[in-house]
Amino acid sequence: MKLIASDLDGTLLNEIGQVSENNAAAIKKAVDQGIRFVVATGRSWDSASKPLQAAGITSPVISLNGATIYDEDGELLHEVKMNRDVAKEVLSVCREAEMYLEFFTNKGIYSASREYFVEVLVDIMKSANPNLTEEEIRANAHLRFQNEPVEFIDDYDLIFEMDDVVIYKILGFSLKPEKLAGVRASLGKEKELVITSSGDINLEFNHPQAQKGVALKNLADRLNIPMEDIVAVGDNWNDVSMLQAAGKGIAMGNASDEIKQLADGVTKSNIEDGVAALIESILIGKN
Template sequence: MKLIASDLDGTLLDEEGVVSEENIAAIQKAVAHGIRFVVATGRSYDAANTPLKQAGITCPIISLNGAVAYTEDKQLIRTVPMDKSVAMQVLEVCREADMYLEFFTTNGIYSVSKKYFLEVLVDIMKSANPNASETEIREKAELRFQAEPVQFIADYDELFAIENLEIYKILAFSLDKEKLASARAQLSGVAGMAITSSGDINLEFNHRDAQKGIALKHLAESMGIDMVDVMAMGDNWNDESMLRSAGRGVAMGNASDEIKALCSYTTKANYDHGVAFAIEEMLRTINA
């Protein structure tokens, strides 16, 4: 292996959104062996770089599912914006379904209702942490807007009037799985668009060429590395393209059975230092 690519949430980051000391040490060990490291995430660059910086990790970052890619010194090397007519179709369908939306653009993230999304997060966190107090849950929910600062506007239509604005990703949330399935079904035939998901309550819309696997291949080729020499780690459907295209696809222990079935390898869960376990196992294999 010559290059390791890792997703962030549910993969490299633990349940507190932190890179564990075990994962840090394993990455450093791989780099010492001459193996490059890159992060491929649905997050924006700044939201991705914050936990990496805290961990002392400097690396290329593929962000927004592959719509934007940066070198380790934050030089922009690739952008793949959505066609605005496609973005308008997504808006129409999701707005009709009363879904919470976020538009990731050249000017940052836009939405129309912080209150609605906070209530969605609170409902999710209450289910996952029934013993936590309302105050604790709301404090944690508010952190979402610190990790990804969102600009609130009166109406999504305003975005299409902003000159030179490019839309890289649309993130749609709903607690109603029937609405998610219906929106996916209605939009799945739209030309030039990729639909993925990073969780049970969302859909992610990108240009068809803005996928982690495509962006990772582009980055690897720029380094003179063939995809057969790439190990990719992930836990959800927005990781599918890179798990399939990498020579060594590794599913996290916390991934669904369907994601695990795509991969030749499964590691431990993200909260059990699964990235470190996968790297150590890979290093043992190549040194055998």
């Protein structure tokens, strides 16, 4: 294998949002042996780069599910914009369903309520990290404001009045499964929209060309690496396109059974350094 592509949350990152020492050491060992490493995440570049820098990892980053691709130096290589009329339709349907929304743009993230923003993050972190206390979860939630720019506006419609704003992704949350299902059903036939998810309480809206699998192919072509020489690893539905596009797609041990069934294999969970275990198996096969 010539390239390893890894998701972040629930995959490379542990329960406190960090790259473990074992994962970092395994990545550096693979790079030293000539294997390229790439991160593919639903996060923005700003948010994705923080845990990587803390672990001493430098790599290209496929961010916002594939809407943007950055090189090792943080330079934008490629972008896929959402159609503004489609984005307006997403806003309309999600607003009717009373969903909380975040707009990811070239100017940062736009949200309509700081309080709701924190409560949504707390709910996400509670389900993902049941061992953390309420105080720890709220402290981690507030770190989001330090990791990437979030601007709170009175009305989402204001975004569409800004001619210089490019919309890359819309992220919507609801604690009601029937609301999520209804929105997915209402927007599912829109040809210029792909709907994925990175958790049980959210939906992610992108242009069809802004998917991890498409972006991974784009980056692989730039690096002259055949897709069959790539291993991709992830844990959720927004990872499926790259798990299926890569020569070998590996699901995390903490992934759902549905994701595991779509993958070619399964590694350990994110809190058991599953990425490191995968890399070690690749290096053993290489030698």
